[in-house]
Amino acid sequence: MGIRERKERERERRRQQIIVAAKRVFCEKGFNRATMEDIAKEAELSPGTLYLYFKNKDELYASLSLRILQYLIIRLEHVNSNSELNAEERVDALVEAMFDVYDFDPLIIINLFHLQSSETLKNLSEEMLGEIENLSRKSLSAIADVFRKGIDEKIVLDRHPYALADIFWAMFSGVILWESSKKIINDDKDYLKDTLRAAFEIFTRGIKCQGTLQ
Amino acid sequence: MGIRERKERERERRRQQIIVAAKRVFCEKGFNRATMEDIAKEAELSPGTLYLYFKNKDELYASLSLRILQYLIIRLEHVNSNSELNAEERVDALVEAMFDVYDFDPLIIINLFHLQSSETLKNLSEEMLGEIENLSRKSLSAIADVFRKGIDEKIVLDRHPYALADIFWAMFSGVILWESSKKIINDDKDYLKDTLRAAFEIFTRGIKCQGTLQ
Amino acid sequence: MGIRERKERERERRRQQIIVAAKRVFCEKGFNRATMEDIAKEAELSPGTLYLYFKNKDELYASLSLRILQYLIIRLEHVNSNSELNAEERVDALVEAMFDVYDFDPLIIINLFHLQSSETLKNLSEEMLGEIENLSRKSLSAIADVFRKGIDEKIVLDRHPYALADIFWAMFSGVILWESSKKIINDDKDYLKDTLRAAFEIFTRGIKCQGTLQ
Amino acid sequence: MGIRERKERERERRRQQIIVAAKRVFCEKGFNRATMEDIAKEAELSPGTLYLYFKNKDELYASLSLRILQYLIIRLEHVNSNSELNAEERVDALVEAMFDVYDFDPLIIINLFHLQSSETLKNLSEEMLGEIENLSRKSLSAIADVFRKGIDEKIVLDRHPYALADIFWAMFSGVILWESSKKIINDDKDYLKDTLRAAFEIFTRGIKCQGTLQ
DNA sequence: GATGAATGAGTATTCATTCAT
DNA sequence: TATGAATGAATACTCATTCAT
DSSP, rough: HHHHHHHHHHHHHHHHHHHHHHHHHOOOOHHOOOOOOHHHHTSSSSHHHHHHOOOSSHHHEEEHHHHHHHHHHHHHHHHHOOOTOOOHHHHHHHHHHHHHHHOOOEEEEEEHHHHHHHHHHHSSSSHHHHHHHHHHHHHHHHHHHHHHHHHHHTSBBBOOOOHHHHHHHHHHHHHHHHHHOOOOOOOHHHHHHHHHHHHHHHHHHHHHHHTTTO | OHEEEHHHHHHHHHHHHHHHHHHHHHHHHHHOOOOHHHHHHHTSSHHHHHHHHSSOOOOOOOHHHHHHHHHHHHHHHHHHTTTTTOHHHHHHHHHHHHHHHHHHOOOOOHHHHHHHHHHHTSSHHOOOOOOOOHHHHHHHHHHHHHHHHHHHHSSHHHHHHHHHHHHHHHHHHHHHHHHHHHTOOOOHHHHHOOOHHHHHHHHHHBOOOOTTOO | OOHHHHHHHHHHHHHHHHHHHHHHHHHHHHHHOOOOHHHHHHHTTTTHHHHHSSSSHHHHHHHHHHHHHHHHHHHHHHHHTTOOOOHHHHHHHHHHHHHHHHHHTTTHHHHHHHHHHHHHTTTTTTHHHHHHHHHHHHHHHHHHHHHHHHHHHTTOOOOOHHHHHHHHHHHHHHHHHHHTTTTTTOOOHHHHHHHHHHHHHHHHHHOOOOOTTO | OOHHHHHHHHHHHHHHHHHHHHHHHHHHHHHHOOOHHHHHHHSSSSSSHHHHHHOOOOOHHHHHHHHHHHHHHHHHHHHHHOHHHHHHHHHHHHHHHHHHHHEEEEEEEHHHHHHHHHHHHSSSHHHHHHHHHHHHHHHHHHHHHHHHHHHHTTBBOOOHHHHHHHHHHHHHHHHHHHHHHHHOOOOOHHHHHHHHHHHHHHEEEEEHHHOOOO
């Protein structure tokens, strides 16, 4: 391992250290009430150091979302590349993948919405904006691919695959957001998962061509 | 009408005037970038006056959401009180009601999530918190009632009505949030409505007992 | 006096109060080391209040310069409008006027240079930029007028009046800056005035047509 | 050449390398907006290295001025040591020298004023302060010498030579500063030189004893 | 000597909220 | 009631300087 590579690795380690600290602080306080100093303290670094790794607060925040999008894509591509599955099993695998994503980071998905707010987007670098868009496209495209196969095999409603993917994603994030927003009353994660499971079941039933499956 | 009542009426008029102005400003600038002075200007009042009608910025913001919740409840109760409808028609009427709500205020529904963030809730008075909780419960209860009837008549999956209501609401708001978040690329309101319609269709199909309907 | 006029007067009073405080602080600490909080304290106001009267630090600073330019112009116009003076007396009156300006505010003239730095100019409002340019033009024009008369009467070198005005002004400010910069060694204001006087004398001799005077 | 001497030479080379880079950056961005990192990059060194050669930013900045003062003195001493010139020719040679100095570094002369600001001086080492004072004295003394000879020969006004030198220098720098400050409107270097030439002419006429010359 | 990552003090500016009128 | 001037706490971000390697 060359010296350059080692440095790069060290740098990436620091980035992750900061991201982890930021995640904790953002989760606890929310975006606006979390200060850069809070995050620096949590990461046991000085405020200035944060700016060596992230252009500004918004870009640090966006990095959190990027991480889950990357995980999501890996998981989705794994579903699509598994040629042993038939269309129906693939839909089920998709649902499983979403559960994994939720387990990977139950809180950060909420942030994906904050990320999308135009307030935030204005402060991001072209590079990061491009990456967000790219990853968003990729993940939606991967979801659509699952449905496309089902449509081809005529076991899924003949809707545009992207439209189904949109609805699937909207339902997924809608349940998480909605159930999370009730957390003040009920912080029971199992309840959320149950709802998620039920929602996926209803969705899966809803998209199936009549009589074909069950 | 006594003098006291007249005053109360006048006071309510002012509140509405401020709420309308706030809505415009929040929609245009988002919560954080909208200043109390902006809102005061839009309402043609002075900043100080706003505080005679609302405890603070968060409470003013919450009032916007209260308004749509009230509309939602009226609409839902209308669905439930219409004894001419059978269970299936009632589900359809529910869907129609949600479209009305969306038309009533397409933007403010996004705010319901901001409202729920713990950041905001901390600044609200007990009274307002109570009212939010009350209205939320009521509306969810009304949605659940629609499904309960369907379950009773065995044309809807035998799930807990509240669970179905949760999923229904989550899908509704999920689609709106998700499609809205794509607005940078696609600000087409019809597309959103189409997705909403498709989502409702899938949901409706998904909750129906096999073989029962269509 | 209407209520509006009274308010306007009050507002102007506050502006002056801030300008006076700012002048003291800028003189003592220099532009960069003077903080807005320093100035606020000196003016017995809060930092926020400063921003009700001046857009930013640069604009507050620029206001100081505006004040002396205004005084300068009044003084110069007085010289030009005095029809009793012949060309030679008018040059002498010009010199006297410059002494007055120096007495009016010996320190702030140094600021005119800081003001002109492109760093500063970028932060000024269009309005203020326009006013600065306008006043600068006017004052130089007034100086040129003095020389124009002398040229017409053939007792002053036949140079472009504006060129003479430029040199006159450059010498004036050059002497002040140069002598002031030596203040660490010699803070004697009389010495500065003596040098100024000598400089003006040399200038006056230098611009006179040969043989014409003395 | 011993090893020590070689090292010293190497060290001086580096200093010059940094000074040259600093000059470029300061000219482009101004003192405050130029960061040590900018300069380090321009010099193709690391920020830390700059501090091996200069105590701090102010001292680096001051070094730039020292360089021009050194050039100025060499040029002035050359004028004084040329015994072939009579007093009048010497004044002309002085003027020529100043043009050379301006050509040597048209921009850095502006910095001499920044240097003198008490803000800056406080951060300089005793040694550097001493050198600045020493060089300033020397250069002024050399200018005064030119005039002294003229006074002795009674072709220049019988003023204190230092007073004349002060005025001469003030006019020189005043013209440069003043014309430079107008650069936003007119970045014409020839115009500046023309003004400088005219200013010197007026000054030269102004200091001459009546009837003696021309 | 040289590096450059890390530091952390320093500050302009904003804006929700108050209160004298 | 209504005003709107004044407040002052709060914070993102910069950059000269240091020091372990």
